[in-house]
Amino acid sequence: MNKGKKSIYTALSALALTFINGFFGLIVTRLVISNYGSDFNGLNSSANQFVNMLLILEGGFTLATNVALFKPLAEGDYSAVNRIMSATRRIFTKVGYIFLAVGVVGSFGYALVIKTDLPMEVALLVFAMTVVSTAFNLIYATKYRILLQTEQKEYILNYVNLITIIFSQLAIVFIIFLRGHVLLIRFATMIGSIISSFLIGYICKKRHSFLDFTCEPNYKAIKGTRDVFAQKIT
Numbered sequence: 536m537n538k539g540k541k542s543i544y545t546a547l548s549a550l551a552l553t554f555i556n557g558f559f560g561l562i563v564t565r566l567v568i569s570n571y572g573s574d575f576n577g578l579n580s581s582a583n584q585f586v587n588m589l590l591i592l593e594g595g596f597t598l599a600t601n602v603a604l605f606k607p608l609a610e611g612d613y614s615a616v617n618r619i620m621s622a623t624r625r626i627f628t629k630v631g632y633i634f635l636a637v638g639v640v641g642s643f644g645y646a647l648v649i650k651t652d653l654p655m656e657v658a659l660l661v662f663a664m665t666v667v668s669t670a671f672n673l674i675y676a677t678k679y680r681i682l683l684q685t686e687q688k689e690y691i692l693n694y695v696n697l698i699t700i701i702f703s704q705l706a707i708v709f710i711i712f713l714r715g716h717v718l719l720i721r722f723a724t725m726i727g728s729i730i731s732s733f734l735i736g737y738i739c740k741k742r743h744s745f746l747d748f749t750c751e752p753n754y755k756a757i758k759g760t761r762d763v764f765a766q767k768i769t
Contacts, residue, residue, distance in 0.1 A: 630673055703728075
């Protein structure tokens with residue numbers, strides 16, 4: 536597929552993803568507020584903001600790996616690609632576990648100080664489930680996501696997100712209709728995110744049979760992360 540078609544597919548899939556996100560966002564948010572109150576909706580938003588803040592721990596490795604992979608992928612040098620991907624896997628495994636540890640501790644702290652009418656254990660579990668799904672994405676799916684982005688195949692990521700968002704949001708509407716516990720709503724979002732990570736990994740491995748994460752990692756190829764990290768802090 537040429538670059539022009541990739542750009543068109545990416546643009547159309549991104550547009551569809553934005554529309555579906557907005558559509559379900561309006562419906563689900565209204566249903567959550569009317570059935571569970573604004574406290575739970577605010578708690579979800581706070582949990583998402585908390586996770587986005589912690590993602591600074593990623594430190595710019597995504598961009599650095601994108602840059603490192605571009606030349607060997609274009610030249611078909613799969614040995615170099617595997618060495619970079621091996622380093623990326625190890626880096627993001629460490630980052631993911633650090634993120635998980637900091638996130639769990641932060642969730643306890645946030646649950647203690649946040650002002651809400653919901654029980655403290657509900658606040659804690661909402662934050663914990665948000666942290667767990669993001670940590671899983673960092674540990675498992677990010678390396679595959681980076682590879683697809685470097686190949687300018689973001690449309691694959693968009694399609695996967697589109698499918699999982701539709702199913703997870705429909706599951707949330709079903710839970711609300713049955714008057715299920717508020718934690719089931721966050722649980723459905725977490726499961727949707729984890730399934731999305733598994734699908735990205737499955738598709739990437741099917742399309743790239745050459746991938747080998749057991750080879751010697753090339754950490755030197757992933758450089759410039761300090762500058763990107765400083766930018767992210769700013």
